[in-house]
Amino acid sequence: MTFLEYPPELWGVPYGGITTYLITAVKGYLRAGYRVELIIPDLTGKPGYSTGALKIHKLPWIKRRSKIAFLWNYIIFDFFVFLKVMEIKRKRKVLFVEVPDWRTPAFFLALFKPLPLLMKLHGPSFICMEFREKKAGILERIFLFKEKFTGRRVNLIIYPGIERWKRTKKAWKVPEGKGFFLEHPVDTELFSPQDKPVKKTLNCIYVGKMIHLKGIDVLLEAIEILKNEKIMFILVGPDPEGVMREYMKRKPKNVIYVKGPVIRERIPMFYRIADIAVVPSRPGGMEYTTLEAMAFGLPVVCTFPPGKNEVLEGVYMVPPEDPHALALAIKKLANSSRLRKKYAEEGRKY
Known part of the structure; x- marks a missing residue:
């Protein structure tokens, strides 16, 4: 299932990680009176x-x-x-x-x-x-x-x-x-825990560009491994390389794709219906979407930087480019409400 978003570009700048930081920084400067x-x-x-x-x-x-x-x-x-x-x-x-x-x-x-x-x-x-x-x-x-x-x-x-x-x-x-x-570069007024709707399925969300650098191919492989599990994957973001266009031709029953970019103020709406967030980026380590999901109170699965061990408190870290490790981490969190709560609470503290 594919949804389409038509957001205006904020100030004429296309959305992305740099723009996400820019929006937060400008808001902070303005609030401080500059x-x-x-x-x-x-x-x-x-x-x-x-x-x-x-x-x-x-x-x-x-x-x-x-x-x-x-x-x-x-x-x-x-x-x-x-x-x-x-x-x-x-x-x-x-x-x-x-x-x-x-x-x-x-x-x-x-x-x-x-x-x-x-x-x-x-x-x-x-x-x-x-x-x-x-x-x-x-x-x-x-x-x-x-x-x-x-x-x-x-x-x-x-x-x-x-x-x-x-x-x-x-x-x-x-x-x-x-x-x-820069310890907390996230707008915590926008990204903060909210009451979740009652639902029957467990939702795992990915927010970002559908590109090789962000590990979308690894995530899609993990989704295939988990296709028989009771997990719905919500993927939100633009598809410049056409990866999702081809993948959605298969009509996967466990994937909802929201073709972005999505207006920043709407992103919390997607986090609100999610139970787990995943960030399979190849560079690994600290991504803004990791911090936003943590601020929102979600347990996060993300990747180590290649060959390194940057330990982030409150996240479940797996090796990059390993769909089986990614799938196992998602499954463990999906099957344990106690584990999800543990990582969510630690993420909020971080």
Whole structure:
């Protein structure tokens, strides 16, 4: 069974892990009484605008894929970001500029350092590329250079996952004292336990992109292993690689697919009907969906970082790329209300 969602892009930014953090961060800054100037690519063709203490600046972006688009989106765009920041700086006092790590548009800001820079560590390209069969081409090498250069030049890097920070610090050769552990980067007002409806089946939920990097193929194999169990799987998120389009042709009776992206404020609605959350990501470790599910009071099954043992209190951890281990963990939680309660309570404490 497939449902379709048609959400508007918030501020013209497509949903994803980086945007999830961005939304939470902006809300936090606004609640603390700060003015926020948000610089984003223009993906909708609508002009920027102001609402209260939040102002949206939009810069030109080419949607289609081509060499010209790449040159504009990942090099020239960076320079326009720099010019826009300098324009804002001339008009008012700016405390710092916060920038993303993945394909970062902050190269020129890092080069000239007109203001203090704060980088949010989410998913650097060198980690994502570890799970691709082909070697990095010239375009990927440009991303790797930009991210490493910017990461070494920023004033502070905040990170929610310790193991990912250790790997990034080593790969980028980041100087000591530049990292800060962001312990609770989740909007706990939005993601908090709620009364659950009475239902006959036990529901296991996955929220995220249906892509190889996120381990969707491993999850689907685990679902096949558990097809005779009384477990309904609810999969929520976009399908850019067409994995779910092909899989749903089988008409599986134990899968409900909600084709996203889904408006962020609606995600708790899906968590509310779930009993278990699963995060089979190949990079493993700390994912925002892990933290959101924990904050919501769900027991979570997630993966170790490859070759590492980043222990997260309150989650059931399994090796990456192991559908049998994933299926066994889901089954154990499904068959024990005591175990589900234990992991749920520990997750909330974390």
